[in-house]
Amino acid sequence: MHSPLPGADDCVVPFHVEPLDVRGRVVRLGASLDAVLAHHDYPPAVKRVIGEAVVLTCLLGSSLKFEGRFILQTQTDGPVDMVVVDFVTPDKIRAYARFDAERVAEAEKGNAATPSELIGRGHLAMTIDQGLSVNRYQGVVALDGTGLEEAAHEYFRQSEQIPTRVRLAVGEEMQAGGGSSWRAGGFLVQFLPEDGGRSAQADLHPGDAPEGVDAHQVEEDDAWTEAQALAATLEDVELVDKTLTSEQLLFRLFHERGARVFDAQKVVAQCSCSRERVQGVLASFSKEERRDMIQDDGRITVNCEFCGRSYGFAAEEILGHADS
Template sequence: MAEEEKQPRLDADDCVTPFQVEALDVRGRVVRLGSVLDGVLAHHTYPAAVKRLIGEAVVLATLLGSSLKFEGRFILQTHTDGPVDMLVVDFVTPDKIRAYARFDREAVEAAVLANAASPAALLGKGHLAMTIDQGLSVNRYQGVVALTGEGLEEAAHEYFRQSEQIPTRVRLAVGEELQAGGGSSWRAGGLLAQFLPAEAGRAAQADFHPGDAPEGTELHQVDDDEAWAEAQALAGTIEDVELVDKTLTSDRLLFRLFHERGVRVFEPQLLKAQCSCSRERVAGVLKSFTREEQKEMVQDDGRITVTCEFCGRTYGFAAEEVFDQLDS
């Protein structure tokens, strides 16, 4: 019999839903995004292929950042050699999301024409950094993993193998929904499942590849625990359309996956697209520069103008305001 934690029903969109499958020692979260993703994308004229990549990054950052139990932010950032050479997603606990992508428009258009504009291809190779920031009083934690041309989903798996050493399965999906009157909207979804048994030995994983070990060296192998093998197999049955289907709520999706084992679905956290920039924050950043650096920022009209790359909002300061900050 399946076991469901009774909670108020929400629409399928714009929330992160924790769950637990006790019989398989699995915990995880499901993210569903509709209007929030459109809100994140609305500030820039991104090509459709770039929007799809940003959607994946936003879902991944939300899956990871929503696990934080304190006030702070989770920052996902890529630096790569692909047409989209930088992605930044900023998740502020418990519910605020913003994102930005830097890309070569001509290279993206060429990739689309060559039918080579998958999210993994647009990223290319480089690295993915994931940073947890609890504020000025606590040192930042940062984990870095290589991007080898296989995309964000595989990079997330590699991160958990290397840094967290927690057996983890991640699924990401993004879809474009055409509107009857023209135009389109975007939807995205994802699932993260982790194997967290009471006996740590059951979650053992194979050692990393020995690299330059002599030829013929026997590689370390560890068979997956039966419960985790079953959980991975079930998570592997999820189709992209299920993760972006507006009529399929997270609790129904989880019931569909794990009903034979019993799944507890906990209260969802609603999400929103919201930039954290403000005039005060920008002024604080300007204050961190030296007087000479500030002078170089002054335009012909005697003002310093700063535009937020996330939301496009522009902040203007008289040069005297900024210089007074530095003197105070």
Template sequence: MSGETARGAGRPAAEAAQDDIVTAFQVDALDLRGRTVRLGSTLDQVLAHHNYPPAVKRVVGEAVTLAVLLGSSLKFEGRFILQTQTDGPVDMVVADFVSPDKIRAYARYDVAALAEAETRNATSPAALLGRGHLAMTIDQGISTNRYQGVVVLDGSGLEAAAHEYFMQSEQIPTRVRLAVGEEVKAGGAASSWRAGGLLAQFLPQDASRARMADLSPGDAPEGTAAHAVDEDDAWVEARSLVGTLEDVELIDRDLSSERLLFRLFHERGVRVFDPRPMAAHCSCSREKVSGVLASFSTDERREMIQDDGKVTVTCEFCGRTYKFAAEEVLGGQTDS
């Protein structure tokens, strides 16, 4: 937790709630470390660029929260990209976190499939995502190879997929909680959205205490007993405490992150670190879009030119539109 400062030991937990922050914490008695996320206006700003139905906004809200929980652990300047590809009504979601504090996101959905899901009352984020895969990519820049982890989405949603990822790829006992809610305001005022999340990981100094059962090889003879490992008591207790969290606690605008953590772990003693602010921000620019266009062949760029003699590109994340004259796109090669 380099760069983060622990709040004064023994003082009362802060009562004043604060939005758009990530707060790291540590429970030494349980060998537990983690982070909480609280998003208010930042989530509204991410969602404002698209006219998503409420059910789709919940899906995007969960993806944004998970991306911030995981991306905020980066100790270097880089990008964490969370992307789903699934067979559900919301068949793709991308949440793009740029360290240390910038997030953007968008989703693609099928209007007819979403309407059909609504008739079946199957509009939970897990149901709308359906089955497919979740890819998590860490990009440190052009001088470093990307790292990507892929995990199956089996219809259980992003929380379950995150648990599966840490079990398979990182071998770290982990629990994730995500919550998204809409605040409906009186008098016909526009509603707002809130999201919250918590990530807790069991990280004892003796790594053998965090051993997990071996994954099934898939070809074991019928009747072979599954490998089992007795879980450490500290992790069992920590996991049980995290399991008591209610969605409303994660998004309650009157409940501070410190007070929430005190509720969970006060009997064991919890150290809370200074919060870090988060903000909605899109990194698109005219220069970057021009660079993308330059990656296409001359014939492909010529086909992009519209009847008005321009190429128009709209950023999927923020909705900003960039227009380029044919000469800019073709580099002066305007002859057919």
């Protein structure tokens, strides 16, 4: 099968390289990323952080085969101390970031405004939510200052135990006459042989092994070694180049082995907030808590952090006429 949207932006293209026993996905984002970023006045450096987080979320969330959502969230000590990206199957994405404007400005002056440095240290949580009838699954991995790519590698090594390589890239494209637009791309490849023994990985370091004890080692399968070497040749410009289609990119990487490309999955920027949903959230608070939310004008106002939309409610809508 071939993608019905060859090379199009704002889609995820799955692929399979059978001779190497690897599967993966390529993400290219254009207008959808601009739409996500348009809701807030983010500095360019913060936009790069959000771009990486959105691409990673699309790479992971697009693999879900059921109705639900994939949520990526960081909590760190960096100038961008929180990023939340919400992917609702099959194709809706939204995101926002919390940042310290002064610290971001200082980082930009000192040329320390890379995404990994702006995120800093803390943790990355990835949550799969299938709804009220199913328990949430959450995986948490440390962010140690090396960025989202390395955190994703560690997540798959610890939680999924699937050999995985991830590449993320974000670029700003200047427009004629002023202004700019943003692009992002991502690449994920995983080693998934039928013989599970071929994908065995070394045990995690126990941390308290006696001195002199050799770390556990496993020789990598030749097919996975080759796949990683090919993935390492990817350059950022290739992932964000709008003149290079996802199919052409995969051909560059795997033309000697042959890559099977599957139908593209679209990605759209769309917030899932609504007046009814916000009212339902307010109803989950106690009457005392809701009463404390009432402003001087007798109304309760809630702003969506993702899209900036404001929802106003009269006190009686939230408390009931007898209690307002």
